[in-house]
Amino acid sequence: MTDDRFEVFDSLRQHNTRLLDHAQLGNGTGLAAWYNERDLIALENADHHTLSLYTADGYQSYFKAGDGWHNGGGPDRLCLLPQQYSSTWDIRGPLSFVHLYFTDQHLRQLAEQTWDRSPLNLSVNERLFADDPQIALLYRHFLLQANWHDNSDQLTLSSASSLLLSHVLRHYTQVNWQLPGVTGGLAPHQRQRVCDYIEAHLDQPLPLAELAMQCQLSEYHFARMFKRSVGLAPHQYVMNRRLALACELLRNSQISLQEIALRCGFSSASHFSNRFRQAMGVPPSGYRSSVS
Known part of the structure; x- marks a missing residue:
């Protein structure tokens, strides 16, 4: 990671943990996908919070408590590790997981923007091997379905991370405020x-x-x-507009697919082609041939 530094991220890179993917989301947030097995890890006093979701396996992931080792891991189980939290983990079998890192400053800023008031205190509650269907849904249907490095998916990532952290604020801090109602649309x-x-x-x-x-x-x-x-949600509307522009360029120009991809906000022709095929049922080249 190049902009924000996350201590849990740096610590895992010193162990057997294999980094599969990572991305900066900005404003003190970041994502990392990991795989590990047969490893002993000590995490100490990180200056940020970590929300972890097990995406595969994890049945032999053990946490050291005062009375010994405990497990309870498995797909869609979450662990929420507050800042300045120390923990020791014994990973005895395969484990795939995704981390969302976020700073206390970002979480407080989100609370102030959403509720137009600032919490007197803001402490994140520890959770280990917990079930939360809403968090699992947001991870699997948005974060894990997006391409973390393509410009066209940055709105999806930022929207999903905002929803995740709003959920954390409501359910895993002492704030406990009801979300403000929104009755009207934009002027x-x-x-x-x-x-x-x-x-x-x-x-x-x-x-x-x-x-x-x-x-x-x-x-x-x-x-x-x-x-x-x-x-439509903002990310759905923006993707529709990107694809509409792509259709126009495919119909009315002979510029390359790579150039069309860049003009429509995709970082690569391959990602553009995949998204276009998913939406239109044919690849961009096939669409261009059919309308030429």
Whole structure:
């Protein structure tokens, strides 16, 4: 990781843990996918929080408590490790897992933006081998389905991480505030402004915070008001607009698929082709042939 440094990430790299993928999400958050087996790991006093989801195996993952070793791991089990938390792990069998790292400053900022007030204290509760279907759903259907390095998926990643951390705030801290209700959509001028901004920047990553800024709203309020106004979540709308532009360029130009991919916000022609085929039922080259 190049921008934010995460101590748990750095510590795991000193062990047998094999790094499968990692990405910076910005604002003090990051992702890492790992595989491990037959390893003894001590994690101490990290200056950030870690939300871990077991994605495969983990049945022989043991945590050292005061009365000995305990396990309870398995697919979709989560571990939430607060900052300044020390723990020792004995990984006796195969384990695949994904970490979301986030700073206390980012979590507090999210709370202030969402509820328009600041918690007097903010402490994250430890959880080990816990079940939370909402967290598992957000990991598997958004974080794990996205390409962490493609510009076109950055909005999906930022939206999913925002939802995850809002869930952590509500269920794993002492804040316990009800989420504010959102009854209306964007004002016409807000909708026009953000839609124009999206059209002018389809070749850019367009993270959720950037779109919310166009309407001077928190990420939480913007995402819900946008969906109420447009009928689609921001990441769905933006992907539709990227693919619509791609169709136009395929019909009316002879530029290469790589150039079309870049103009539509995809970092590679292969990722563009995969997404186009999923949405349209044919690859871009097939679509171009059919309309030429």
